[in-house]
Every structure is written in C-alpha cells, then in structure tokens.
Amino acid sequence: MNSNQPPSLNQYFNQDTAPAVSGATFFDQISSPTSGTPIDSAMMKSVRETDPAQDLFSSNVVKPTQQNPVNTVFSNASQAAATHFHEISSTGKGEPAVCRIFSEPESPPSNISSGKNFFDLISSPPLGPTPGIAIDLSLPPSSSSSLLTSPDFTSTATEDGFISTNSSVAATPTATHDILASDDSFSKSAGFRPNEADRRRDAWIPSEKTRQALIAMATSAPGSYIPDKDMLTMPGVCIQEDMTDLVTDMVQQYLGSEEASKRKVLTMQDVTQDERGLRELIQAGCFRAAVNLTGRLLTIYGQGVGRSGKPSKHTLHSIQLWFTRIALLVKLKQFSLAETEAERFWDFDRPDLYFPFYPDLYGGRMGTLIPFNFRLLLAELPSHTGKPREALNRLHSVLATVRKILKNLESGLSEDGSPAELNAADSTESKRLWSNREIRTLHSIVNCSVSCKNYSLALEVLEQVLQKSNELPPLHRRALLSALGRLHLQLGDVVGAEQYFLSAGNLHKQSTAAIDGKSALSSNTPDLREFIDRGLLAVSQNAFHEALESFQKAADMDPANIMVLNNMAVCHLYLGRLREALAIMENALTSNPTQGLHEALLLNMSTLIEFESSHCNQKKLGLLKMLARYKGDGVSVGCLKLQ
C-alpha cells in the first residue's frame, strides 16, 4: 500500500483548495524557527522580526518547510501491505459464527423497509414458487434455511407487489425523477414477476471473450468446463489489520483516557456478524467498523486477507459485501486503499461475475452479479487518485454499454441484445431504469470533469443531461439549471452563471404560477434556492454585503439550514467580522450537532478559531469532545487541525 495520502487531511485538501503551486508562494517558506504547522492555511506566517535597517529583499532565505509532519494519529492500521497472508480456511473456524448469524431473525433498522432487503435478491427464485432452489452453496448449509425463512421473502411475492404499486406510485410522483430514488420507483412500481425485475436490474453486455467463455460453460457437460485462471476475478482483502476509531485515539491523546472511555461507539463486536449488523454500523456512521466487518465476512468466502489472486467463488452476497466495503472506503476517502482492494474487479468483465457461470446456484438466471452502482463507483475511483483521464475512460465505457442496452430495448430486444418478448410494461419499466442509469452515469462524468477542472466537458455533459430531462417536472430542471449556474461560478464565468440562475428562477416562477393559477409575472416571490443562488452570485462579485443579505433571507425561510448559516458566517468574515462569523457557526453546530459535525463546517470553524486567538486548542478540543459524543468512527478528525 503506498502511503502517498498519509493523513486523511491531505485528501481533503486535494479536493477543494485553490491550486497551491510551488511552495515558493507560501508564506511559511520564509524562514521561521517554529515552522511546521501541520496544515496549510490561508493564514499568513510572518518573517521573523527583522532589524528595520536590514534590507528586506536580501533576507530571502528560502527554507522549504517540511510539509505535514505526519501526525501519528492519522496513520491508520489500514496502511499495512498485503505481504504476508493469514491463511484462513473458508469454512473452518468461521462456520459457527456464520450459523449463528444467519439463523437470527431479520429485524432490519426502522428506516429500511423490509422489501428493500438484500435477501430478496437471493430469495426470489427464477424457477417458480419453490424458494429452495436459490440456495447459496458457498454458505454453510444451515444458512440456507434462514434465507428461506427470512421474512423478506414474502414481501416480494406478486400479490404484495400489486398493492404496493398503486399506493407508492400515487404517493411519490417525483420519485421517478430523483436519481437517488430511481431504483425505488422501479422496484415498487409494478407487479411484475420478480425475475423480470431481476433481469432488468442485472442485465449487462459482456465482452465477446467473456461471452464465449459463458457459452462454453453452458454447452459443456456440468463440471467439465474449467475456465482459465486468468479469467477469474480472485479478489482478496488487502487491509491486514482492522481500522481503528481515530476519534477515540485523538481523545485519548488530547483529553486522556478517562475522557476516551466515555466515548460510546459501535464496533464490529457490538453487532450481529451479518449484513444486518453491517447496516447497523453504517446507520450509526461507524464506517470503519463496517469495513472491518466486511473484511471478516469476506474471509468466510475465502476472499479475506492474502486471498487476492487465489481462486474463490462469488455469490450475490459476497459481491454485495465487496461493494459495501469499497463504497465505505471511498466515503472514508481512503481512495488508494479502495483502489488497491478493487483492482481485481475492474472492468467487471470476467465470466465468474455473471450468473450463468453458476448454473447450479442461479440456474437460468441471466445478467451480472455486479450492482450497477459498484460499476460506477469503480469507474469513478481513479479520479480521486489523480487519474481523471482513466476515470473518464472507464465512465465512458460504462456509458457506451448503457446506451447499447437502451438501443436494444428500443429495437424490441432484451437488454443484452438477445431476442426476447418483453411485454410493453416490462419494456417501459426497463427503459426507464436504464435511462435513469444513463443520467446517473452522465452525472459521474460531470463530477469527474469538475474534479480535474475540465469545465468545458462538465458543462457540455450537464447540458446534455438537461436536454434529456425535458419531460421532467420543472422542479428537477430548475435544480439542474441552478447547478449549471454554480459550475459557471466555479470556473469564474459570472456572466454565464447569472444567465443560468435567471432561467432557473424563471422556471420556478412559471411553475409556481401554474400552480397558483396566477400569471407568471405576479408570482415572483423568491424561494430558498433562489436566495442561495443570489448569495453565491454576490460572493463571486465580491459583494459580501449583498451576499449576506441573500443568505440571511434564506436563513429566515429555513433557520436550521446549516449550509446557509455557514455561508452567512463566511460572509461575515470577509466583511471583517470574525466574531460574528464564529458565533454563527458555533450556533449552527450546537443546534444540530449530528448534521453540523461535518468535515466542511469543522474545517471552517477550525480555521476561524485558529485565526481568532493564540489559545485555540481549547476550543478545538471542545469540538473534539462533540465529535466523540455524537459521531461514529467515520468522521475525519483532520479537519480540526489540532496541533
């Protein structure tokens, strides 16, 4: 594992700082005996006091300061390299635990409706009503019974589907336009047989080579086809040691063990050793513990530490564990770790990632085991590790296949291009699903372009998205227009931004007018979105008074909105009112700590705290205490800039 991203902080800054060219422009270049502040900030560091008579320009001693003396707290266990293996037998000692896990009754956390549970992927048998066929063979036998008795199974039954259709479609008219909810709408929206929903969701077009391998597999006698080893994915966990909770470490270091012992945070041991426990950890924001748990569960599949490059069998479940694991590593901004662990997967074009590879396990089922979002996640990943071009290539290859699938559907074929009789409703549903996926992919392309500052590409693609959303409700189009405006602001095109904000505002006026039945001109009361856009525009024009006014109006409408409060505070600072700025931020934080204890806000606060007083650590330790009290292990402590 390379350590080119030591503290999580660096990753943070990679994202959002103005490019800091050569160090020559930094103030801390100037010789300073006590230099070595771990983090750069806009705060200027002075030259040592010099004799007034001395020529200022000749004292130009450039002493490159060591950037970021690595704070040991940041370096986490995950840096370990996969050099020596812990050989763990896949069925041996893991087995008892698994038995216990899977026989536990399912009682998912309240916010997950049981119908959305992972298990119904497995428990929806392709061959009719007998559920027993879809037994996951790689799990210990006892687990299969728990799968069958999982309460989720009933919820996917056809009758229920009809009922949920009518209610949910009527209740959530906007769901179909919401990318995040896209899958929701499709899963609820019709009483299709579950295997149709599976087919739509799992469809993918393999490369010719992979397709041939799958055909060879299907046409040869069972068990006689042995694929080449390099046709297999063979993933393995690379992080040898469990990730630890950095907040506790930090509290221990700065506030002592008494304070540290007060911290109550879920660990892998506190939850059931299954995906329910995993979800519990994610829900509690304990992403590191969740990563640890995925590692343990993958070990059961023979894909644990040191298993990279060794053949192992995939199931829907193991693939989902991988997806969850990589997704969480990305959320933790452990990008290069995620990249190393996911290296074996991309481009997801190996026969063992397709259902037909496992005829006795998923008999007759078509498509890929890979969730679409896993594909996107890995496609985007290189953009976080300084390889935006690679990410764009990957994303475009995903886009090409999605468009091929859409084309197949248009020509009356099934998703993968095989001739099939799809009924009209099924075909419409599939088109909708894949159009949503196309748009989601385009979003990723935009994000990737923004991250490498290729604004021309970002704007061009986002315009495409806007064109595609012509039939969508004004609300959604308006959000896109406003996003286009903000991208223009980011690149510095204030004039362009203003035009987009204007069209966004007009769309809002028209739609509210349509609802109120008034003419478009009479209903011109701006809403939250409009005030925020105005505020940002004013910031770009260096008009911080006006910006503050706009954000204030936005805050009047939504007083608990932390983003708005933060923006107000920033305006105060630029107007020379540090204290007000800090007071607003502190207020925002205490009124809603769970949301407010966010890296971005904490970073702003720490910057101000440092600036305000020389005795800044006291206040920062207060923030640390709050983090310890309210947050799981998934938060970044680097944003506190503790010294």
Place this chain on the structure above:
Amino acid sequence: MEARERPEHLLALKVMRLTRPTLSCPVIVTSDSKDLPGNLLNSDLKNDVTSVSGVETLTAGQFLQLPQSFGTIYLGETFSSYICVHNDSKEIAKDVTVKIDLQTNSQRIALSGHSVDPSELKPDESIDHVIHHEVKEVGTHILVCEITYTTPDQKSMSYRKFYRFQVLKPLDVKTKFYNAESDEVYLEAQVQNITVGPICLEKVALESSHLFTVSALNTSANGESVFGKVNVLQSQSSRQFLYCLAPQPSLTVDCRLLSGATNIGKLDMVWRSNLGERGRLQTSQLQRMAPDYRDIRLSVQEVPNIVILEEAFSFACKIINTCDRVLDMTLWLEDGTTSNSGLMWSGVSGRPLSRLEPGASTLLNLCLIPLAAGLQIISGVRLTDAALKRTYDFDDLAQVFVMQKS
C-alpha cells in the same frame, strides 16, 4: 504562530489572505435500494450539509469553504487580507496603532490608517481590518505590519511583522499587425493563460487610440463567440483575438498622415477564476510598423473573389501620388511575372496616364483573362515615371480563385 510571538507582548497579530472561498461538496457514493447498504448511503448523502437537494449526485456545491492555503497571486488581481490584532493578555493595552504597508520592489504603499479607533484594547478584544490592494507589480511583495501600544505600566511597546509573497504574471500577450490594402489595420492578439488553473476571460477588448475606430472580429455572424459556448481557458492554453482598425476619415485623405498613425491602442483584459476572483490587465500602447508607400501607391479598389476560367474580368485600382513631384507616368502590363501565372492581361500596355499632382489619385480599370484554374495572383503592373525614368513594380496585388464554368 503563537510561538513566534515574543511572549512579553500583550497583543497578537494575525493575518489571513482572503481569496474567494470554494464550494465544498461530498464524495458521492450511491446504491440501489436492493443493494446491501439499502438506502443508507443515499440518505447519508441527502443529509450531508454540503450536498444540494435535488441534484445530490452532482458535485456542483453551494457550501462555502474558506481558503485553506495562501494560493497564488497574480498581477492585476486584488490582494485582500484580514488583519486581526487580538489582546491575548489579561491587561489593557492603550494607544494602539496598527500600521500596514506594502513594500514592493519599487515603492512602499500605505494600506491602512495609522491610528485606530478605539485606541484601547481590553483583554480578549480585537481590532479587525480587511485590506484590499490591486497588485500592479510582479515580484516580491512584503506586507509590513507595525503594532504600537502602551502597557498599563506606561511602557511604550511596538513590534513589526513581515509577510512576504510573490506576485506572478497571469497572462502572456503576443500581438501581430497587418496593414491591409484598404488602409485598415488588423491586429491579432494571442492571449495565453499562464496561471496554474483555468480562467474565464471575461473581457478582452481593444481600446483604440483616437486615430482609429475598432471593430472586434471574435463573434460569428449570429453573435456567438468564436471560442465556443463555454468561456474557459485552460492553463497554458491560448486564444487568438482579431480586431480590425479603420483609420479616421481625416487620416485617409493624406497618406503621410496615415503612415504616421502608429499608435493603435491598448488591450484591456479582465479575467476571473475560482468563484469570480477577478483580475485586470492592460497592455501598454501598442505600436504598428508604419506602412511605407514610396512615391506612388497603388491600392486595390475592386476585385472579384471567384472568376470563371477563360472569361475576362475586371480589376479596379487606384493610383495615388504620394511624393512631392508632379508625375507623368506610363502604364505597362506584363504577363508571366510570377512563375506560371494563369492570368493574362487584356488591354493596352505602354499607354500614358494623365498627369498626377502631388496627393492626387486616378482610378484604373484593368481587364484580365484567367487561363488556369485555382488560386491565381494578380501581378505585373509597372509604372514608369517619365521625369526620373524610374520604373515602379507592383506585384502580388490581389488573389482570385479561378473556377471552371459549371
């Protein structure tokens, strides 16, 4: 920071450069509701304070993030800084003054008033200043802050702090001039972005001197920019701007005035970068090379762009006496002066022209027959001055495109 302070001082001074904030956004990770994480990742994204409702999966943020580094500063940008003098002690400091100067290679600029109101700082109180200064020089700049105050035991204290930074050049401008036959001057300006990031060239305009009227040739017929829809210039990329300068009518009457008109004007450029950070630069007065018209000037008045093979066409030009003598001239028309010219003159060669007074001009209508297809050059006009027996050659007068009759 605090360690750099001499401990005996009651007042602490801190300086922060205020570049524009950035827009923060979350790392976007989503899943389908059927996937293992269910809706947890999606709802985490929705609840993120930096995500934007409705377009959560786009990184077009709205959460203002304070600058985390000094960044770079370029000529023409405004240097803004927050200067904070804070009383860290438990005593009252009196007669506080804060003096802020900017020392460049050539001058010292006062940026802030020399006394402060109120001049007394109680414990934990602070003096807050935001200073702005448009940087007009490249190279090393030093911000000099001097604090003076009186301690409770009437001791007069003072200290200075120095903050050094480099001002870099943001744009590289190269210009080229073309003196057209029609007396117009064309200016081609190549503007290169030599900053580290992309910029938006908000304005690039030629402010002409009083001798010329300028028209910019950087939009297409329907008013769109020739540089495309998105006004962004990547680092190290260039744009080519073209301007046409027509001399004032008062100049065109007299060739000598015209050739003396070398002052073209200034190029005025405004650019913006992250969240509208603005910079402005103006070039010095641009000078063109004055055209040399010799004694006689021949200017093309009318010539077709496209002509048909073997069909005669006419070519109108104007002959102007630009010397002080009265000219009696003979017109000669020569064929084949440039290699393989596909044009033949049709008309009388060796005919005398009417006498031309100094400054006077005469119009000539000449006829040519194209004998070869393709781009052909009109050459071969010769004028001989009877008094001095001098021959003036006029070649490469214009180009026509010869096509076969369809």
